[in-house]
Amino acid sequence: xxxxxxxxxxxxxxxxxxxxxxxxxxxxxxxxxxxxxxxxVHDIKARQNLIERDQxxxxxxxxxxxxxESLNVHESIKQGLPERDELIAKYTESLKNLSExxxxxxxxNFMPVLDWTRTSLDFIYKDGSKALRYDVxxxxxxxxxxxxxxxxxxxxxxELKQEAKEYLEGLTEPEVRTLTSNILQGVPGSGxxxxxxxxxxxxxxxxxxxxxxxxxxxxxxxEKVVPVAEKYGIKLCCHPDDPPTPIFGLPRIVSSExxxxxxxxxxxxxxxGITYCTGSLGPDANNDLSGIIERLGHKIHFxxxxxxxxxEDGSFHESDHLDxxxxxxxxxxALVKExxxxxxxxxxxxxxxxxxxxxxxMLDDLNKEIRxxxxxxxGRLRGLAELRGLELGIERGLLNS
Ligand code: DNO
Numbered sequence: 001x002x003x004x005x006x007x008x009x010x011x012x013x014x015x016x017x018x019x020x021x022x023x024x025x026x027x028x029x030x031x032x033x034x035x036x037x038x039x040x041v042h043d044i045k046a047r048q049n050l051i052e053r054d055q056x057x058x059x060x061x062x063x064x065x066x067x068x069e070s071l072n073v074h075e076s077i078k079q080g081l082p083e084r085d086e087l088i089a090k091y092t093e094s095l096k097n098l099s100e101x102x103x104x105x106x107x108x109n110f111m112p113v114l115d116w117t118r119t120s121l122d123f124i125y126k127d128g129s130k131a132l133r134y135d136v137x138x139x140x141x142x143x144x145x146x147x148x149x150x151x152x153x154x155x156x157x158x159e160l161k162q163e164a165k166e167y168l169e170g171l172t173e174p175e176v177r178t179l180t181s182n183i184l185q186g187v188p189g190s191g192x193x194x195x196x197x198x199x200x201x202x203x204x205x206x207x208x209x210x211x212x213x214x215x216x217x218x219x220x221x222x223e224k225v226v227p228v229a230e231k232y233g234i235k236l237c238c239h240p241d242d243p244p245t246p247i248f249g250l251p252r253i254v255s256s257e258x259x260x261x262x263x264x265x266x267x268x269x270x271x272x273g274i275t276y277c278t279g280s281l282g283p284d285a286n287n288d289l290s291g292i293i294e295r296l297g298h299k300i301h302f303x304x305x306x307x308x309x310x311x312e313d314g315s316f317h318e319s320d321h322l323d324x325x326x327x328x329x330x331x332x333x334a335l336v337k338e339x340x341x342x343x344x345x346x347x348x349x350x351x352x353x354x355x356x357x358x359x360x361x362m363l364d365d366l367n368k369e370i371r372x373x374x375x376x377x378x379g380r381l382r383g384l385a386e387l388r389g390l391e392l393g394i395e396r397g398l399l400n401s
Contacts, residue, residue, distance in 0.1 A: 001024060001025045001066065001351040001352065001353045001354070002022060002023045002024055002025065002354070002355075002384060002387075002388060003023055003024070003025030003026065003027050003066065003067065003353040003354060003355040004018045004021060004023035004025070004026060004027065004355055004356075004380070004384070005027040005028070005069060005355055005357075005375060006018060006026050006027065006028050006051070007028075007031065007371070007372055007375065008028065008031055008032075008047075009050070010371065011371070011372070011375075012368065012369065012370075012371055012376075012377075013375070013376070013377045015051060015061060015063060017377055018063060019061060019062055019063060021377070021380070021381045021384055022384065022385075022388065023063075023355075023384060024062060024063060024064060025063075025064060025066040025067060025353040025355075026051050026063050026064060026065045026066065026067075027066070027067040027068075027069045027107075027302075027353070027355055028047065028051065028065055028067075028068065028069070029068055029069055029070055029071070029072075030043055030044065030047060035072045035073075035074050035075075036074040036076075036087050036090060037090065038090050038093045038094050038097070039071070039094040039097055039098065040097060041097045041100055041101060044097060044098060044101045044103070045101055047065070048065050048101055048103070051063055051064075051065045052064060052065065065103055066103070066105060066353050067103075067105040067106075067107060067302050067353050068098060068103060068105065068106045068107060069107040069239075069275075069302070070106075070107045070108050070109060070239065071091065071094055071095070071098075071106050071107070071108050072108060072109075073091070073108050073109070073110060073221065074087045074091075075112070075113070075202070075205070077091075077217065077221050078110060078112055078214065078217055078218075079112075079205055079206065079209060079217070080209075080213065080216070080217040080220065084217075084220070084221075085224075088221060088224045088225060091225060092224070092225055092228040092229075095225070095228055095229050095232060095234050095236075096228065096232050098234065099232035099233055099234050104232075104233050104234050104235055105234075105235050105237065105301050105302055105353065106229070106234055106235070106236050106237070107237050107238075107239055107275045107302055108236065108237075108238060108239065109238060109239040109240075109241070109254070110214070110218050110221075110238060110253060110254055111241050111242075111250075111252065111254075112206055112209075112214065112250045112251065112252075113199070113202045113203065113206070113248075113250060114183075114184075114247070114248075114250075115242075116242035116280070117134065117139075117183060117242070117243065117247060118132045118133060118134050118182055118183075118373075119133060119134055119135045119138035119139055119142070119179060119182055119183060120132065120133040120134075120135065120138070120179075120182060121182050121373040121374075122361070123317050125317070125319070125360055127362075128362075129360035129361060129362035129363075129366070129379065130360060130361040130362070130366065131317050131318045131319070131360050131361075132317070132318045132358065132373060132374050133315070133316070133317035133318070134243055134283070134315055134316055134317070135167075135315045136160070136313050136314045136315045137160070137163045137164050137167045137313070137315070138164075138167060138179055139183070139247065140152070140156050140160050140161070140163075140164035141164040141165070141167045141168040141171075141179070142179055142180065142183055143156075143164075143247075143248060144156060144161060144164055144165075145164070145165070145168050146168075146176070146179075146180055146196060147196055147199065147200065147248070149200075149203070149248060149249065151249050152248075152249070155249065180196065181193050184196070184199055203248055203249070203250065206249075206250055206251075209251065210251060211246075211251040211252075211253060213251075214251045214253050215253050215262060218253060218263070218266065219266040219267075222263075222266045222267045222272060223266070223267055226267040226269050226271050226272045227267075227269070227271075229269075229271035229272075230269050230270065230271035234271060235270065235271055235273055235301040235349075236271055236272060236273060236301075237273045237274050237275040237300070237301040237302045238254055238263055238273075238274060238275060239254070239275040239277060239280065239304075240254045240255060240259075240260070240274075240275070240277050240280040240281050241253070241254050241255045241280060242277070242279065242280035243280070243283045243284075243316070244256065244280060244281055244283055244284045244287070245283075245284065245314075255281075255284065256281075256284065256286065256287060257287060257288065257291075257292050257295070257296070260274055260292065260296055260299075261296070264296065264299045272299075273299040273300060273301040274296060274299050274300050274301065275300075275301070275302045275303070275304065276292070276293065276296075276300045276302070276303045276304070277303070277304035277306075277357060278304065278305055278306055278307065278308075278326045278328070278331055278357075279304060279305075279306035279307070279308055279318065279326075279357055279358065280304070282307070282308045282310075282316075282324075282325060282326045283308055283310060283314075283316045285310060285325070289326060289327070289330070289331050290327065290330040290331050290333070290334040293331065293334035293335055293338060294334055294337075297334065297335075297337075297338035297341070298338075298342075300335075300338065300352060301349070301352070302352070302353055302354075303335065303352055303353065303354035303355070304354070304355060304357035305321065305328065305331070305332075305354055305355070305356060305357060305383070305387055306318060306321065306356065306357040306358045306383070307319045307320060307321050307322065307323060307324035307325070307326045307328060308324055308325055308326065309323075309324040309325055310325040318358055318360070318374070320360070320382075320383075320386075321356060321359075321382070321383040321386045321387060322386050322390065328387075328390065329390065329394075332387070332390050332391055332394055333394050333398075335352065335354070335391075336391060336394045336395055336398065337398070338352070339351065339352055340398070354387070355384075356380045356383030356384040356387055357374075358374035358375065358379070358380070358383075359374070359375075359376060359378070359379025359380035359381070359382060359383045360376075360379035360382075361373075361376045361379060362376075362378050362379050362382070363378050364378065365377060365378045365379065
């Protein structure tokens with residue numbers, strides 16, 4: 001199902017724009033509710049009404065809020081602190097409320113402190129549009145010389161330290177500030193950017209939390225939440241780490257197929273699934289993207305499609321949807337097959353919602369204010385159009401074969 005992320009009334013892309021882009025599924029969150037608080041039924045219903053009805057004419061729009069992205073998990077749950085039980089109870093209450101409103105796909109992630117991380121939000125792509133980029137040197141420069149994290153000195157190779165130093169020396173003061181704020185953007189949609197001091201404090205809270213502890217904390221969360229989700233017909237789907245590698249010494253536990261297997265194996269239930277994201281799994285060349293769908297497709301409840309171009313040193317930038325290191329044809333073919341398989345089995349969830357995850361800032365959007373980087377209209381419109389064509393071509397091809 002063609003879907004689109006909408007950030008809410010302060011999104012510069014309107015609901016009518018989304019209708020014109022041809023998407024049907026809306027991906028949305030109550031961004032104004034602080035992480036850890038309950039999403040109340042009246043609040044969800046008000047937003048649903050705003051999305052699904054034209055407020056001027058009161059006519060139904062051809063849009064439906066189908067996915068929550070994200071019902072974020074509180075840091076205390078990730079850290080396994082004593083208050084986690086109370087927070088988990090609130091989380092399950094929100095799930096129950098969402099189910100009461102008929103919304104049953106809920107995305108979340110288990111990345112400590114930072115959600116997706118980029119070093120540049122206006123990288124000039126080969127065609128002159130602007131894209132997001134992750135540069136290993138820039139991240140190391142921030143880590144070593146701005147954040148001054150002690151353990152980074154041991155974690156980085158001598159070569160990387162030297163490159164990072166040279167990189168930083170080449171930046172002007174405003175460029176250093178931009179790099180810092182790009183990295184510290186925090187949770188998308190919140191509009192909050194942390195200070196370096198706040199970030200250091202958040203990192204300290206993870207002292208002693210190893211990969212294994214974080215995995216245990218994920219399992220604890222799932223053991224409590226999944227049975228409730230199952231009871232209310234909610235499909236939870238964990239978004240992979242972006243990028244799929246530990247950063248700032250923080251453990252990352254949803255980066256590979258083995259990690260995804262741990263996730264779904266922790267609690268066996270149709271309510272315990274995956275948000276499949278090519279842009280997050282793709283930077284690691286070891287991830288077999290279409291193979292993951294072939295093997296774990298039955299656990300995929302929601303899909304993000306975006307391409308990335310891997311660079312030699314582990315850096316990457318976001319390329320056009322059909323051009324880059326991800327073989328989008330193979331990915332879409334595997335998804336179409338999964339959807340057909342479900343349909344044959346008589347399952348009602350065969351139209352798996354997918355969205356063009358990020359797009360370039362291009363054409364007229366280059367002159368507009370961008371509130372949510374990666375989420376301007378025209379680049380995603382192009383992405384969705386390309387993906388839609390690819391999907392149709394594959395569906396027809398399979399029918400005729
Ligand atoms: C990036 C998105 C992520 C995603 C969350 C899911 O644009 O894919 O921010 O929404 O990580 O929890």
